[in-house]
Amino acid sequence: MYDGIVQDLIDEFGRLPGIGPKSAQRIAFHILQTQSFDVSKLAELLTEVRERVRFCEVCGNITEQTRCSICSDLRRDHTLICVVEEPKDVVAIERTRQFRGLYHVLGGAISPIDGIGPDDLSIPALMRRLGEATGDDRIREVIIATDPNLEGEATAAYLSRLLTSIDVPVSRLASGLPVGGDLEFADEVTLGRAFEGRRVVE
Numbered sequence: 001m002y003d004g005i006v007q008d009l010i011d012e013f014g015r016l017p018g019i020g021p022k023s024a025q026r027i028a029f030h031i032l033q034t035q036s037f038d039v040s041k042l043a044e045l046l047t048e049v050r051e052r053v054r055f056c057e058v059c060g061n062i063t064e065q066t067r068c069s070i071c072s073d074l075r076r077d078h079t080l081i082c083v084v085e086e087p088k089d090v091v092a093i094e095r096t097r098q099f100r101g102l103y104h105v106l107g108g109a110i111s112p113i114d115g116i117g118p119d120d121l122s123i124p125a126l127m128r129r130l131g132e133a134t135g136d137d138r139i140r141e142v143i144i145a146t147d148p149n150l151e152g153e154a155t156a157a158y159l160s161r162l163l164t165s166i167d168v169p170v171s172r173l174a175s176g177l178p179v180g181g182d183l184e185f186a187d188e189v190t191l192g193r194a195f196e197g198r199r200v201v202e
């Protein structure tokens with residue numbers, strides 16, 4: 001334990017995801033000892049990101065506008081929707097350059113252990129979105145790209161049932177993704193292939 005404010009800083013970093021006590025200590029001492037480290041810049045960014053960044057009103061991706069750059073892009077195919085768990089998955093799929101449609105970010109996955117059910121995610125918003133898209137805008141395909149782990153699979157199974165019942169064509173990414181992991185950890189080639197080889201859910 002360190003005295004006072006130094007320990008407070010270490011504790012605070014330790015609360016961040018993926019940062020254990022050792023890393024927290026290393027970051028705190030880096031900030032203390034490195035003259036060139038711009039503390040006010042970091043403080044400013046933290047405040048600004050909270051103030052300026054919000055979630056896209058259409059897809060739930062992060063943006064500084066009301067609508068994200070993907071939803072606002074008229075060159076993209078607005079009749080294809082790829083459903084993902086988190087904004088970081090959008091980034092991962094964009095990197096593959098295999099998909100030119102729109103996204104729907106659920107904000108997580110169904111996880112009974114953590115008390116997360118369908119209504120805690122943006123599934124009702126997805127259903128509204130599909131219902132509102134009529135005529136030429138009618139959705140031609142919903143691609144489910146949840147993580148290849150237990151929660152992701154449960155979410156995909158739930159969504160497949162729900163969507164086929166309202167007669168929207170549904171597909172899922174091909175297998176070959178590292179099982180148990182996060183979509184974002186798949187390399188571009190593997191993820192790209194999974195996209196190309198996606199299969200229709202009957």
Ligand SMILES: [Zn+2]
Binds near residue numbers: 056059
């Ligand atoms: Zn959007």
